[in-house]
Amino acid sequence: MKILNIAEKPSVAKSISNILSKEISKRNSLNKYIPTYSFTYNSDSYIFTSVLGHITQKDFSDTRNWADFDPKELFDMPIETKIIDSSIKRNLLSLSQGVDKIIIWTDCDREGEFIANEIKELVGHRSVKRARFFAISRGEITNALNNLVEINLKEAEAVExxxxxxxxxxxxxxxxxxxxxxxxxxxxxxxxxxxxxxxxxxxxxxxxxISEDFSSLNVSIKKEKENLFTWQRGNFFDKNFVNLFYDILNKENLQVVSIENKAVKKFKPYPLRTVELQKKCASALKISPDRAMKIAEDLYNKGYISYPRTETDSFPPNFNYNQILTKLSSEELYKYFKDFDYPRKGKNNDLAHLPIYPLKEGSNLTFEEKKIYDLVVQYFLACCSKDAVGEETKVKLMFLGKFDECFYLEGLKIFERNYLNVFNFDKWEEKKISDFQLNEIFYSPLTNKPADRKYTLKKVEGKTTPPxxxxxxxxxxxxxxxxxxxxxxxxxxxxxxxxxxxxxxxxxxxxxxxxxxxxxxxxxxxxxxxxxxxxxxxxxxxxxxxxxxxxxxxxxxxxxxxxxxxxxxxxxxxxxxxxxxxxxxxxxFYDNSNYNDSNNDDDNNNENDNSYKKNTKNKKITNKNIKEIKSNDNNKLIRGKEIKNNSENITNNIKENINNVSIDNLIKNKRIRCNCGKTPKNAIVKKESVNSGKTFIFCGNTPKKCKFFLWADEIESYQTVNDIKIDVKCDCGFEPKAEVSRSENNKGKIYLKCKKLYKPCKFFSWMN
Known part of the structure; x- marks a missing residue:
């Protein structure tokens, strides 16, 4: 039997082919990015090719200019389906000729189901089946081949x-x-x-x-260490109320009224699902969710982890944990893995996928791949371990006067770390406290009792902080x-x-x-x-x-x-x-993007750093600023350049900043736009030439800059739409609007056109 296999991407076609056979012939296809593999499996002749994701796209059949019709028509306008790449279509049609069966190996989600249906409708073959698999491993692939299914058209319709x-x-x-x-x-x-x-x-x-001041009270008792007890009432925004209690309580004695010990657990994580993978990558690994998913998909395609797009956080009862644990035995973390315990069952299940888990040891991986692979391994080992076990102690004090005010102290001892030994993303630290005896008395600091038998009542003040x-x-x-x-x-x-x-x-x-x-x-x-x-x-x-x-x-x-x-x-x-x-x-607009937390800022992972450069151009330059710069012995960064603390460099940079402020104001007041329609940037010619030191403005739309250019001394005379006095009417009888031409031949020229958004007239006139 001759069987054509079609994967969602070339890497999957290659990986599955290598699992099914050791003797594979490879040849080029009609698309240069898609190779074709041929081999024999169970006496059948297999051909394995792929697509590149979606093979069709939908678009409106009407190609009129945006301004030529009411956008509301788009809600009902006819839509047509187009082939994205004709070479992929030709490749599939060519390879499907004369085959007995077609098996589609797209990803196991509703997008994969939609792509599978796209392929089926394109080839039009009578015998098309779907291989449903959750990992690129020998067991999963052979199981999928032995249990071929029909395409789920309902999932495809949801995507449609x-x-x-x-x-x-x-x-x-x-x-x-x-x-x-x-x-x-x-x-x-x-x-x-x-x-x-x-x-x-x-x-x-x-x-x-709006920040507010708050006050509270703490009790400090020193034994072998200081023990700080928290007021049960919490914080108050009324300082006088706290002062009143301070004056009253400071004269009274204290007694230990209860000591509670209770066993506590820190629960191990649920099996890993996609959302948690993205969150941990963003917060702990400093890898953006988008980048993390690309890496996870690469690991999946190479057979290191299971399918990374899943909402499920519980394993089925028949899952073979020992098989996976055996394959991980050479991993460094495995030596800290102790007693096996069945994973917790989460509340999420997409009824299509398993949680994310490792498939084999993580050799030959890049730095980022290894970080995400290790995260997956840690989650799997942790969810197969026991919960961490400890004991929490709560000591409660009460004043023995008119007011029964209570203060409490909590401590923690950890007896068994268990899953924490293999999972670095959870923290559970011991909090040691001194030993206290029930009914133990501590005296007012105003008495003449020994210091180790007295307490200290402290006022605590603070401010509420924004999120x-x-x-x-x-x-x-x-x-x-x-x-x-x-x-x-x-x-x-x-x-x-x-x-x-x-x-x-x-x-x-x-x-x-x-x-x-x-x-x-x-x-x-x-x-x-x-x-x-x-x-x-x-x-x-x-x-x-x-x-x-x-x-x-x-x-x-x-x-x-x-x-x-x-x-x-x-x-x-x-x-x-x-x-x-x-x-x-x-x-x-409230620009909060200059917020900087030195503990969390990670410049190496800043994908949009250019959008966040501190804008020093619009800052007012004053004598105070100059003194601050001169008095600082350290090197400073001014407009992105490191300068030494010498007066010549400082003066030049201050002049440059002042120059930039005035030029920016000119650009803003004149409403100058580059050919892209954006506010231009300015810079100074540094290269030794006849123009050295001159300021110019240019398009800042990187990386696709237009050819807009203007010397700073030409800005005042540069004519913009702001300067135009219009004394004509368009064909509709309205005052037309002025625009600046962005075409290469007429760049910078001003013209008049109808100002209506919907069905404007054809009025057009160049300004003299």
């Missing part, structure tokens, strides 16, 4: 619904926002917006936070809790809002940009329910019901379109108000 909704809703709102706000594309995504909403909400909480900026780990938890995205897509949404300049990272923290913050606040001001997770979470529930056959995917599409079209109409009717609100928020 999601793709169409993302296209229609995203395109409609992206176009209306971009046309209204001008400049760069203001994209909309029903997952990225609530994701951004969490970040903006945290930023606003920090902005609106920390959002971390990626927190953001992942919020998205998971609120149903934003899936285990397989959460990292993509976090990456997307950074790529689109709605948010940016500094160290472990993630902040909203001005653009991102203004969009979210604009939605909220119009009472559009975009920035909350409710809508997307409800859609995810509906998609899961489609998978189970409880809902029809076409009905879900129709219902979601109805909801979002209503929001669209509201935005369209109030678009001028939205623009005004957006501009107001721009001027009031």
């Amino acid at each position: 619904a999601r793709i169409e909704l993302d296209l229609r809703i995203g395109a409609a709102f992206t176009r209306i926002q971009t046309l209204a706000l001008k400049g760069s594309v203001k994209s909309y995504g029903s997952c990225q917006v609530p994701t951004l909403g969490f970040i903006v909400e945290r930023n606003e909480a920090i902005k609106d936070f 920390l900026p959002m971390t990626e780990s927190e953001l992942i938890s919020l998205m998971d809790k609120n149903g934003i995205g899936t285990d397989a897509t959460i990292h993509e949404h976090i990456k997307k809002i950074q790529v689109r300049n709605y948010a940016c990272k500094r160290g472990v923290f993630i902040f909203p940009t001005k653009l991102g913050s203004c969009l979210i606040k604009g939605y909220k001001s119009l009472n559009l329910d975009f920035s909350t997770p409710k809508l997307r979470a409800e859609l995810e529930i509906k998609l899961k019901k489609i998978e189970k056959g409880e809902l029809c995917y076409k009905e879900v599409i129709k219902e979601e379109i109805r909801i979002y079209k209503g929001f669209f109409i509201t935005l369209q009717e109030r678009i001028e108000e939205f623009k005004r609100l957006f501009q107001e928020e721009e001027s009031n």
